[in-house]
Amino acid sequence: MNHQFQEHTVNLDLEPDQRWTFLTDYKEAINDLLHCYLNDFKGADFIFDNVELFKKSIISEEYLQEIEFVSSISNFSSTEVLIANLYYDILKFYFGYTAFAISNNQSVLHGRNLDWHTENNLLSKHTRIFNFQREGKTLFKSIGWPGFIGTLSGISPGKFSLTLNAVLSGDAPEIAVPVSFLLRDVLTSSNTFQEARQKIESTKIACDCLILLSGVSADEKIVIERTPYRFFTRTSQSGYIVVTNDYKGIQNTSSANSILQATSCGRYERAEALLKKTMPDNLEGCMQILRDEGVKMNITVQQMVFDNKTGDIYLAADNNDIIKRNNYHPS
Template structure:
């Protein structure tokens, strides 16, 4: 960790603090004004081929399952670990990393459910990355996820689901490349996985190499699912878990819960019931889509229960034909520097249900500020056609930083 890196991190934090302190309500404007790109013809499905597809056999021993996923990404995974440690060092002056490593080694051995513990041990064996570092990454992904998810239906009741994964802020701003360093390295470990069971495709999912959970996914002929972070302090729950206030049986990291719902639930109704009731480490928003008109819902979760939900209108048309969720409770105002809801809603109305398809949904999600400097990738899902496409994103300047 260089002195320059430490100074850069502290300087950026100071600037953010001063801006938030002095400005009462100033959303992105001027050259950063949101811009809707619907109708620009920017959708190119060939670009989805840049994200690889790899098969995971859930019938294989846990230690063997993710080896094929990991091998092509070993150096990139090491870059992710190094970047996170660099950020931790930057805010703690080198004090915390040894402690974090010790705690993560303990957590992996004593607290992780057996199947995930064994999967991580297998990843460690093939990658050379310690189980402590891999445990850190699996927990770290629970703490910082800023996303946009959309489930929508056409005038004919055809359902589409899309999401942007925003991840990496505020972990080291790369001054030369003008982006978040963690966002950049996460783009390089994004992978699509076909999860197989009994020789058949069980579900499709998108995750990061080295992570054993699922970020976004689709169960064929069943349901689609994405998850957005809820802006409440998760870190205290992590401490409680490390202090054994959660048992192995009770604990669900939300990305593990998302994987489990795909493994155990066959239908939209089953998935909704499971996600509404599972005990988990942190609150979040589950955005769930189905295959029939009206099968779309935002589930607002806390650690123990469902707080509220918002549903699609089964009649569609120009009523509630879409749901757009970022990282704020439905109906509440977002932080003024992080308003992706207003431009997202404007763009969805520009498209309309009659033009809803892969191209239109991609154009909405590639419109600023839903697209920003922390956007890692976009996923488009459609049960009826089997479409599942992941696109690595880039937000050229001028582009809002979150």
């Protein structure tokens, strides 16, 4: 079924409280999504106390103004909107992902499944593409939802793409940069794959994560394993690299168990076996791997493939598919 996922321009030349004015058309969706996120925090009053530390010492004024605007068109306070935007850092054990990057003679292709349980299929049906621009030119595109200002999946056409995978370590969380805000910062300010790598490896962050980062050259595909302070960068000598929801390089003392960890190895091994058997040479071939019954979970809400050289995106959500051709032309 063909469906034109709506793409919205976020003009970074505007003041922060003016960049998201198009969201006024999505008040109902924003309220539904915020209610869904915040429902998971019922009774956890300590979260509201701790978020004040983020607001005072970590979150930039730019992002706080964007959050204030989202709040102004919703039924929720700015503190509640911020907490919803910090969902990954607070409840990362609810997320699952499978992602891979491959290199072929034409480009580097980056595929990922976003697995996240929500009621009423909210995250699938409200999926949108956000085109972040400066001086009329695209800096990057992210796949997200109305009211969520950070980035979990994004591409800087002709440079690199990145996706977030959840993981659990025994390291304590920190009052530090939220992961989704770091990824937006990286996409906004990094001009090369190497710049993006350095920022992801070195920035102190709030919690554990795995970042699949891929560029435009055959050797530019890595998984950066992170805890708030530690990192390990995993490379691959083959034409592909795979990541699910467990550490391969960082020594992990976590004894936590979840559906993500229980299925991580199986999804990893299945994706690797498929890639080893037949390396896809286009967006459609990568999407078929993401849809394999041994890779896709029953909580998968988004599936996407990026072509890093052309900026093309193949996005599937809510039983809809689209290949969105980018107007970027490499020099």
